[in-house]
Amino acid sequence: xxxxxxxxxxxxxxxxxxxxPRVERVHALEPExxxxxxxxxxxxxxxxxERLERGESLDDLLVEAFAVVREAARRNIGQRPFDAQxxxxxxxxxxxxxxxxxxxxxxxxxxxxxxxxxxxxxxxHLVTVNDYLAKRDPHWMGPIFHALGVSVASIQHETAFLYDxxxxxxxxxxxxxxPISRRQAYEADIAYGTNHEFxxxxxxxxxxxxxxxxxxxxxxxxIVDEVDNILIxxxxxxxxxxxxxxxxxxxxxxxxxxxxxxxxQQDYVIDEKMRTVNLTEEGTASVERMxxxxxxxxxxNLFDPANVALTYFLESAxxxxxxxxxxxxxxxxxxxxxxxDEFTGRLMFGRRYSEGLHQGIEAKERVKVQGESLxxxxxxxxxxxxIYGKLAGMTGTAMTEAEEFHKIYKLEVVAVPTHKPMxxxxxxxxVYKSEEAxxxxxxxxxxxxxxxxxxxxxxxxxxERNEELSELLKRRGIPHQILNAKQHExxxxxxxxxxxxxAVTVATNMAGRGVDIILGGxxxxxxxxxxxxxxxxxxELGGLHVLGTERHEARRIDNQLRGRSxxxxxxxxxxxxxxxxxDIMRRxxxxxxxxxxxxxxxxxxxxxxxxxxxxxxxxxxxxxxxFHFDIRKHLVDYDxxxxxxxxxxxxERSKILEGADLKANxxxxxxxxxxxxxxxxxxxxxxxxxxxxxxxxxxxxxxxLPPGFNEDDFADRTELETAxxxxxxxxxDEKENEMGAENMRVLERLVMLRTIDDLWxxxxxxxxxxxxxxxxxxVGQRDPLIAYKTQGHGMFQGLLDSIRYDVVHAIYRxxxxxxxxxxxRAVAPPRKAAVAAVAGDKVxxxxxxxxxxxxxxxxxxxx
Ligand code: ADP
Numbered sequence: 001x002x003x004x005x006x007x008x009x010x011x012x013x014x015x016x017x018x019x020x021p022r023v024e025r026v027h028a029l030e031p032e033x034x035x036x037x038x039x040x041x042x043x044x045x046x047x048x049x050e051r052l053e054r055g056e057s058l059d060d061l062l063v064e065a066f067a068v069v070r071e072a073a074r075r076n077i078g079q080r081p082f083d084a085q086x087x088x089x090x091x092x093x094x095x096x097x098x099x100x101x102x103x104x105x106x107x108x109x110x111x112x113x114x115x116x117x118x119x120x121x122x123x124x125h126l127v128t129v130n131d132y133l134a135k136r137d138p139h140w141m142g143p144i145f146h147a148l149g150v151s152v153a154s155i156q157h158e159t160a161f162l163y164d165x166x167x168x169x170x171x172x173x174x175x176x177x178x179p180i181s182r183r184q185a186y187e188a189d190i191a192y193g194t195n196h197e198f199x200x201x202x203x204x205x206x207x208x209x210x211x212x213x214x215x216x217x218x219x220x221x222x223i224v225d226e227v228d229n230i231l232i233x234x235x236x237x238x239x240x241x242x243x244x245x246x247x248x249x250x251x252x253x254x255x256x257x258x259x260x261x262x263x264x265q266q267d268y269v270i271d272e273k274m275r276t277v278n279l280t281e282e283g284t285a286s287v288e289r290m291x292x293x294x295x296x297x298x299x300x301n302l303f304d305p306a307n308v309a310l311t312y313f314l315e316s317a318x319x320x321x322x323x324x325x326x327x328x329x330x331x332x333x334x335x336x337x338x339x340x341d342e343f344t345g346r347l348m349f350g351r352r353y354s355e356g357l358h359q360g361i362e363a364k365e366r367v368k369v370q371g372e373s374l375x376x377x378x379x380x381x382x383x384x385x386x387i388y389g390k391l392a393g394m395t396g397t398a399m400t401e402a403e404e405f406h407k408i409y410k411l412e413v414v415a416v417p418t419h420k421p422m423x424x425x426x427x428x429x430x431v432y433k434s435e436e437a438x439x440x441x442x443x444x445x446x447x448x449x450x451x452x453x454x455x456x457x458x459x460x461x462x463x464e465r466n467e468e469l470s471e472l473l474k475r476r477g478i479p480h481q482i483l484n485a486k487q488h489e490x491x492x493x494x495x496x497x498x499x500x501x502x503a504v505t506v507a508t509n510m511a512g513r514g515v516d517i518i519l520g521g522x523x524x525x526x527x528x529x530x531x532x533x534x535x536x537x538x539x540e541l542g543g544l545h546v547l548g549t550e551r552h553e554a555r556r557i558d559n560q561l562r563g564r565s566x567x568x569x570x571x572x573x574x575x576x577x578x579x580x581x582x583d584i585m586r587r588x589x590x591x592x593x594x595x596x597x598x599x600x601x602x603x604x605x606x607x608x609x610x611x612x613x614x615x616x617x618x619x620x621x622x623x624x625x626x627f628h629f630d631i632r633k634h635l636v637d638y639d640x641x642x643x644x645x646x647x648x649x650x651x652e653r654s655k656i657l658e659g660a661d662l663k664a665n666x667x668x669x670x671x672x673x674x675x676x677x678x679x680x681x682x683x684x685x686x687x688x689x690x691x692x693x694x695x696x697x698x699x700x701x702x703x704x705l706p707p708g709f710n711e712d713d714f715a716d717r718t719e720l721e722t723a724x725x726x727x728x729x730x731x732x733d734e735k736e737n738e739m740g741a742e743n744m745r746v747l748e749r750l751v752m753l754r755t756i757d758d759l760w761x762x763x764x765x766x767x768x769x770x771x772x773x774x775x776x777x778x779v780g781q782r783d784p785l786i787a788y789k790t791q792g793h794g795m796f797q798g799l800l801d802s803i804r805y806d807v808v809h810a811i812y813r814x815x816x817x818x819x820x821x822x823x824x825r826a827v828a829p830p831r832k833a834a835v836a837a838v839a840g841d842k843v844x845x846x847x848x849x850x851x852x853x854x855x856x857x858x859x860x861x862x863x
Pocket of ligand 1: 078079085101102104105107108
């Protein structure tokens with residue numbers, strides 16, 4: 001690992017070496033661009049576009065385009081991008097991650113590659129961590145883009161804006177932001193928005209039934225701000241659009257009642273590392289016994305396909321009881337189960353665990369089980385961002401996760417040097433015996449800093465700790481602000497004042513990201529003289545002091561906290577306070593430190609400060625980071641399977657929406673269906689006796705057979721096939737003549753879309769259930785991933801077959817009514833897929849077919 005990192009630093013130096021000549025060339029163009037009039041500067045945009053059309057590449061234009069943006073920024077917002085920022089801009093253009101420390105001005109950096117890439121006219125996205133920044137940043141940078149004739153939009157949760165200097169807004173803070181439609185926003189050259197908005201728009205677009213409903217254009221280039229947050233911290237919660245489905249709440253309550261009877265170790269084993277729980281053989285037997293007694297087991301073996309529906313509830317109940325702890329992973333408030341974010345400790349109102357887990361917890365806590373949601377569309381953020389033609393990211397902290405970015409996203413990390421040398425002092429950790437002693441020390445230190453007039457920023461790992469600390473400070477009469485990532489806008493305001501003399505700010509790790517702490521406080525709202533005096537005083541006292549109250553599991557999060565201080569060459573200091581009772585110390589390496597402490601014979605309130613302890617903690621963090629990486633990798637591996645399916649299905653959908661001629665497609669499906677019917681009928685299997693009547697009935701489910709049709713009139717199977725296909729085509733043309741070609745095209749499109757969408761949703765659910773089943777059985781040596789891939793592949797083939805079956809069986813039967821349009825599916829006969837599940841119940845070959853046709857199973861769906 002260390003060797004690998006060492007290599008990384010060498011290659012980083014080399015990379016920077018390659019970037020410098022271009023930075024210098026941008027520099028060299030400055031006098032020339034400075035001499036241009038405003039309209040002369042604006043005219044460069046058209047010139048660049050023309051040159052692109054004539055075959056020059058973006059790389060050819062980069063130096064000049066960056067020089068132009070630099071000048072536009074200087075003129076219009078009074079900030080001239082520093083060389084380090086130009087360097088960061090090149091890295092982003094190259095589709096890499098630029099690691100730039102907090103306060104280096106990443107907002108401005110992004111304007112350089114955004115402008116360059118927008119010249120293609122294909123739209124660029126800047127992905128922010130919250131709605132507030134998605135509005136603030138285009139508003140702030142808007143004048144640069146506007147001066148260069150490039151349009152920029154902000155996409156908000158329910159609205160969208162275009163930056164337009166002519167627009168007289170009522171809200172003075174957000175002047176120049178003109179409300180526009182979502183689609184218009186995506187037509188802008190540049191759009192700012194959160195990952196959720198971009199991702200959900202993508203999913204919704206893929207549910208649209210008409211081109212006019214689409215809002216996005218093909219995803220071209222994205223820069224992800226705070227990229228570690230989005231691709232690493234949030235990587236485990238996929239975006240889901242759900243509908244309501246009714247799954248019996250009493251099943252959840254039933255399992256919530258049964259599961260506590262199981263014994264840990266004996267009946268199930270927990271894999272702490274992967275956060276999974278598996279039944280042992282003994283456990284499986286106990287569950288089977290209990291379910292049998294309850295009379296709900298369909299077949300004796302729990303893992304028979306017939307019991308699929310039960311294993312779903314079993315899985316959710318097991319997880320809910322064994323892995324999820326009240327007041328740690330979730331809280332129960334007014335009859336609701338609310339998720340607690342594991343990184344920030346904030347309550348995630350309205351978010352629900354997926355796959356029945358939330359319901360499982362509701363049942364365990366004996367509150368009302370909320371309606372099960374049905375997954376209509378889902379994508380992980382990882383896979384959403386992989387769709388972009390080019391992806392780039394920026395953040396203050398990426399290096400510790402460089403391996404993951406590289407392995408999973410093929411994103412390289414380049415550490416861009418700071419504009420001014422970093423002079424913050426990072427002190428070594430202080431280790432206390434108990435948590436109580438630790439917090440006493442923190443409060444003492446905060447008091448000292450406050451009295452001396454230094455601003456202090458205290459980081460806590462959760463809301464709970466945040467509030468406890470606040471209580472302690474209150475008791476000591478120390479005025480302070482608390483921040484726990486609930487309201488981004490108010491938070492931005494608090495953070496911007498956190499650098500005032502004597503200010504004390506207590507924040508959870510993620511709070512106020514993307515907003516900068518200026519020494520002396522926010523210059524806005526105070527006179528320049530006033531601000532300068534405060535600023536100088538704070539600088540003299542050594543800048544902002546960051547106090548960490550616990551080491552996070554990931555070094556990256558600790559670095560983020562530290563990085564709040566020492567911006568742009570400011571003085572500053574940081575220190576972490578740790579106790580042997582902290583989570584990370586208890587779980588990893590605490591014993592070693594304890595023995596050192598005992599050996600040194602230290603008392604409660606005297607901490608030790610040693611390099612050894614720092615090493616132990618860092619090693620523990622590296623270990624935990626590795627675990628989390630594995631879990632995420634695991635998820636990505638699983639998600640790859642469904643992702644491939646999604647690519648195919650969404651690809652087909654967009655072809656349909658874009659008006660591909662489907663007639664040939666539909667007719668070839670009809671042909672395939674007929675061929676497969678004929679093949680089944682003339683089966684080589686001697687047990688499969690030919691039944692002319694049954695065969696005719698099958699065909700008649702697709703289209704009415706001509707009167708007098710008799711299969712014996714044909715010499716062989718090929719002739720029969722040809723005749724049927726000809727009939728099918730003739731009937732099709734007849735229908736088309738009747739309806740008019742245009743209507744027929746609409747009908748084809750509707751039937752295809754409807755069928756694909758319905759079956760896709762079903763497929764998503766089935767795949768999910770299958771994965772649960774596999775997870776539960778993963779006790780033996782079988783690699784569950786391989787089993788998942790194989791079964792997933794089979795299910796996808798099944799999906800394609802069902803689509804064919806449904807389309808073919810609907811197309812001859814449906815028409816277009818004026819209004820209300822009949823749903824095409826309603827008249828389609830039951831399809832094989834649905835029946836196949838029932839067939840798992842072992843229908844005898846001579847039993848009546850479960851599809852309700854009244855025929856023997858072997859003559860109907862049992863073929
Ligand atoms: P980051 O996102 O990298 O932490 P921001 O984009 O919030 O940083 O910028 C930090 C501060 O630096 C802002 O107040 C911004 O106005 C200022 N800043 C950035 N670049 C420049 C520049 N080239 N010249 C002057 N001020 C700048």
